[in-house]
Amino acid sequence: MLTANIDGNRSRPLPGAIGTCPFCHSEMIPRCGEVRVHHWAHKSIANCDPWREPETDWHREWKNEFPLRWQEKILNDKKTGERHIADVHTLSGLTVEVQHSRLDPKERRARESFYQDMIWIVDASRLAGNRKKILNWRQFMARIIQGRTKTNLYLSKEAQNIFPDDWLSSPVPVCFDYMGPKSDPALDGLPLFLLYPGSIGDKRLVEPLPRDGLLRSILSEQVSMNSVRDIMHNVSRLRIR
Known part of the structure; x- marks a missing residue:
């Protein structure tokens, strides 16, 4: 801690x-x-806390990106008495959980149910296979262009060919960091990839982000499950190519 x-x-x-x-x-x-x-x-x-895990420096460095008052907040469920330590919890109520090691799907779902308004930051550099798949990410995503304007959003029919399988069913946003402690020189300059929950038609919505872009969004408290749902709703209504 x-x-x-x-x-x-x-x-x-x-x-x-x-x-x-x-x-x-x-x-x-x-x-x-x-x-x-x-x-x-x-x-x-x-x-x-039974959800406590050994932390890597990668994990600690991510937590240190946020104000001290947001770090390692103890949250309580007033109805059940259950309580846990959130890695980061903003003033607006967003929980940020940072995950390096493999997480049992049952525990992942339990954390998502407990925190609800949350986002994961996942070390996708942990396995060499993950790092190899992401190098060709542009082949598996189509950029959303509205009119003549290029957006920073992409749609993918083949998310399973890019991202770790055990995170695809998460009902909350998952941000994959491929520049983690096991980074590869070939990945220099690779952005973070924010995978939105659910689907739009038969496609998944993805947003490549620089690290400081994600941090600015969280620090300015612009990220929430409501904002995520609004973005997905707006994209589903676009006439795009």
């Missing part, structure tokens, strides 16, 4: 300090070396 409580206040890791986990209140130890992103480590995670 990137934060722990010291004397009741959230704190970044400090050499020699002792913190407590804001979720399970167990002792945490700072890891402030010269190689990895500074973070806190649990002495014991037995009673912490």
Whole structure:
């Protein structure tokens, strides 16, 4: 984790300090070396969030793109008492979950049901096969052109030939990062790919984005499930070629 409580206040890791986990209140130890992103480590995670996973530097760097007050927010379901730590939770209520390792489909669906208004950022560089498939992405997508105006949206009938299969059925937006910790020099300059949920006819809607473009949209709180649905509705009504 990137934060722990010291004397009741959230704190970044400090050499020699002792913190407590804001979720399970167990002792945490700072890891402030010269190689990895500074973070806190649990002495014991037995009673912490069951959705908690070991984090890579890629994961921590994505979380650090957002304000401290948005990071590692504890969210509660008032009806059931269930609670979990969201990687990022904005003031407008959007949850951003960052995922490096493979995620069991049942847990993915459970997280989507719990957070609801959310977006995934997925490390698509984890498997070499994923990286090879995306190199030819333009062959599998058609750019939407309205009138004479080129949009930044694409439609694809063959999303299964580009993106990791286990994320295609997600009911929320999934942003694939191919420049993750296992990036390949051949992928230099490759954008992020935002895969919209559901379909338009028999096609999937995709938006290539620069990293700072995605960040600007989230930081300005323009991203939500409502905005995603509006975009898909508007695209479905376009007379496009």
